[in-house]
Amino acid sequence: MNVNDDVQFYKENGYLLVRGVFNEEEVLEMRAAVERIINRAAQNQADTNHAWQGDFLPPEQLKKLVLKGFHDVHYHDAAFTRAVIHPKMTAVLNKIIGPNVQLHHSKMLVKPPANGAAFPMHQDFPYFPHHNHSMLAASVHLDDADEENGCLAVIPGSHLQGPLPHVGKHYLNHKEYPISSGTLCPAKAGDVLFFNYLTIHGSDVNRSDRTRRNVLFQYRDAADKPSEQVHFDWGMGLMVSGENVDFKNVKPNFELTKV
Known part of the structure; x- marks a missing residue:
């Protein structure tokens, strides 16, 4: 694909898999x-299990499942x-989002x-709903998937x-949208899957002997x-590319409260 084809594919399909964004050393x-x-x-x-709960799997299966998940890894x-500001990442982001790109959050x-x-x-x-729906995820693969x-x-x-x-704000009705209804996106370590936050997505259990x-x-x-x-x-609002033209809105408005 060329640049225009990539952008058009993303607009029509809501996702784009880009190969080899990160090299082996990275x-x-x-x-x-x-x-x-x-x-x-x-x-x-602080090593908690972030496995999803619900009726999409039998309870006896859910008990056995593990998911390690931590937010804001760029603080750790x-x-x-x-990686957040890697030139190959920003090159894709500028195609899809535009010249002025912010980080919202990160997680592993x-x-x-x-x-x-x-x-x-x-x-x-x-x-994290937004007005213009520009929000996207960039899923960086650290293993072949x-x-x-x-x-x-x-x-x-x-x-x-x-x-x-959504059911309880967390997931769609699994009978109407089973994981099998999705198009699989196999990827190699170093590849990045970009997808809009409105794009329906999910993934099945890891049944292999590989992390x-x-x-x-x-x-x-x-x-x-x-x-x-x-x-x-x-950390919300970190400028990754370009500029924030809204001078008065450059950081979240937090209030500290007593516990």
């Missing part, structure tokens, strides 16, 4: 950073700060072998439906503002 650096974060979390008794290790997701938890199909919109170890699946063109009602590690960066147009006061954190 991938190894981020893998090591993930391991250090998990170890520090365990030492500080500089490897991810470098680790599916361990054999029992790595599934993500039922959902949109990201309910978690395929159907066996729970690669991401998307429903092409689903972003054009707009926001959909599936992803780091996800959520980006938006600097002019696109939240439509609800939800999912704010201290």
